[in-house]
Amino acid sequence: MNIKNMSNHTNYLTAALLVAALPAFAGDITGxxxxxxxxxxxxxxxxxxxxxxxxxxxxxxxxxxxxxxSPDGALADVVISIKGLEGKSTGASAPPAVLDQKGCQYIPYVMAIQTGQTLLVKNSDPLLHNVHATPVKAEGSKNKETNLPQLAGGPDLKFTFPSAEKFLRFKCDVHPWMFAYVTVVDHPYFDVSAKDGTFRIKNVPPGKYTLEASHRKAGELTKEIEVTDGPQTVDFAFDVK
Ligand SMILES: [Cu+2]
Structure with a gap:
């Protein structure tokens, strides 16, 4: 073996060791x-x-x-989302999200989707609903107000929203009590707390972020987090407002 080959061999070894030593590329946040x-x-x-x-x-x-x-104080319908990852939406290739109308109510009441992701609105009722998406007219927002009747047994309606927006309101113009709130996020790193208060955000790239929790009535809370290799737990406690 001459000197040149030996040197190449060492470089391969060094590269292999470096790859092995790198941390995992993502962490899960639960809470x-x-x-x-x-x-x-x-x-x-x-x-x-x-x-x-x-x-x-x-x-x-x-x-x-x-x-x-819930009786133990777990709060549902809180949108938990990471700030600072905007522009990383995978919405265009994500499976559609579904908002149903059943028993003259929107189900779920609060949900979150990505920018560019298809939102299918279903009518599971034997009567007419009128689906009315009412985004706020914020500067720079490309979200459009849309108002579509949906007959009993009618095909699913499709919505997409190009801009991030918190609690974008859907209402029904036939039944004035029907509301749903769809938060639109410009990346896939979010979740909505379940009935037991828990949430999970998967595969977050390493980095320092602000994690934000938003509830329609109780307001917003934030925590500074650092995502590294492996899972971490972040809890939020809201006060009644
Ligand atoms: Cu309706």
Whole structure:
């Protein structure tokens, strides 16, 4: 072996060792959202109970889901999202998200999608709904107001939103109590807290970020985080507002 070959061999070895020593490329963030204090009672949707058609579909009492809290204080419908990863949307190739209309209510009440991701709105009711997306007219936002009737058994409606927006409101122009809030995020690193308050954001690239938790009524909380190799837990506790 001459000197030149020996040198090449050493370089290969060094490269292999470097690759092995690199940290994993992503970390998972999990956590739980809780609410301190007793929220005001969710108001009953009397208009639904009084509607001749909708009342046939829903037998139980319906309340506006302003605060969805479990007995142990777990808070649902909180959007948890990382700031600083804007521009990394994979929405165009992501599977569609689904917003259903069932029992004259939007299900889910709060959800989050990516910019460019297809949102399918379904009508599972045997009656007409009118799906009305009402983005705020913010400077620089390309999100468009859209208003579409959807007959019973009609095909799914498709929506996409090019700009990030928090709690973009959907309403129904036939049933004035029907609302849904769709947060649009410009990357895939977000989640919405489940009924047990938990959330999971997967495969976050390493870095220092602000993690933001937003609830329609309780407001916003932020925490500074650093994502490195492996999982970490970040919890948020809201106060009743
Ligand atoms: Cu409706």
């Amino acid at each position: 739980k959202i809780t609410l301190r204090g007793t929220p005001p009672p969710n108001p009953e949707v009397r208009d639904l109970a009084n509607d001749a058609n909708c009342s046939k579909l829903v037998k139980e009492k319906v309340n506006m889901p302003f605060y969805v809290v």
